[in-house]
Amino acid sequence: MNAIAIDDEPMALEVIKNLATKVPFIKLEGCFTNAFEALDHLQKNKTDLIFLDIKMPDISGIELSKSLTNPPMIIFTTAYTEHAVEGFEVNAVDYLLKPFSLARFIKACTKAQELFSLKNSKNQETEAIFLKDGYEQVRVVLNEIVYIEAAGNYLNVVLKNKKIMSRITINEIIQLLPADKFTRIHRSYVVARDKVTKFNKQSVFIDLLEFPIGSNYQFI
Numbered sequence: 700m701n702a703i704a705i706d707d708e709p710m711a712l713e714v715i716k717n718l719a720t721k722v723p724f725i726k727l728e729g730c731f732t733n734a735f736e737a738l739d740h741l742q743k744n745k746t747d748l749i750f751l752d753i754k755m756p757d758i759s760g761i762e763l764s765k766s767l768t769n770p771p772m773i774i775f776t777t778a779y780t781e782h783a784v785e786g787f788e789v790n791a792v793d794y795l796l797k798p799f800s801l802a803r804f805i806k807a808c809t810k811a812q813e814l815f816s817l818k819n820s821k822n823q824e825t826e827a828i829f830l831k832d833g834y835e836q837v838r839v840v841l842n843e844i845v846y847i848e849a850a851g852n853y854l855n856v857v858l859k860n861k862k863i864m865s866r867i868t869i870n871e872i873i874q875l876l877p878a879d880k881f882t883r884i885h886r887s888y889v890v891a892r893d894k895v896t897k898f899n900k901q902s903v904f905i906d907l908l909e910f911p912i913g914s915n916y917q918f919i
Contacts, residue, residue: 700815701745703729705737705754705760708777710799715750717774718804734758738766746771748792748811755775760810764791772814773875774807790870792885811870817875828875830856830865837863841880845905847872847889885913 704715704724712730718785719727728744731737740746751773753760758861773790778797792814793807817828826841839856847853849869856863856872865872873883883889884903888910896904898918903910912918 700725700728700747701744702748702750703731703740704750705731705734705738705755705763707732707749707755708752709750711776716799718801722805722808723799725808734763738763741771747815748772748774749827750774750776754779757823757918769878773812786893790873792870792874814871814874826877830872832863832865832868839863842875844881845894846891846908846910849887854898877886882918884916884918885911890918
């Protein structure tokens, strides 16, 4: 996977650079202390993964990630635990609290690699993904998905005629789904846009089902 690291502290970038050399499936192509130089790189180069510091002087990592129209996978790095929830709400793959060990770094990278593999396993002709259901990998056609609901450490993926319970987080699955067809409206809900029958500022409706819109989300 092609990756870059963004952090206003050169020493923090050096740590990531050294750790990345020990992960064979990570190719760290750039380290940036200036977030705007990193944005220029992202516009010109294919990037699969960003190691992104949250607290930076000119623009926060959260703000930077929200500014990207088609963001790569993101692993946030920070010394501040209070940013963890906000980091996951913007669909981060993982959240590394500084200082982090090699083992913790590898664990985060492995999660990103698994998501990367899932993305590349999509059947582009039929637009399908594979999800783990028990001990099996089940093929799920995207246009059969009605909505997705978080249920603890699992997700309920509700299809037209059945429901699949998969051990995957809502942050992970949203990165597998095309943004023009699926929208996250709440920490616990993702809806298929073509199944929505009406909506207002507070709720989205799919026939008689009503789903709340979270304070940090919207449906447009």
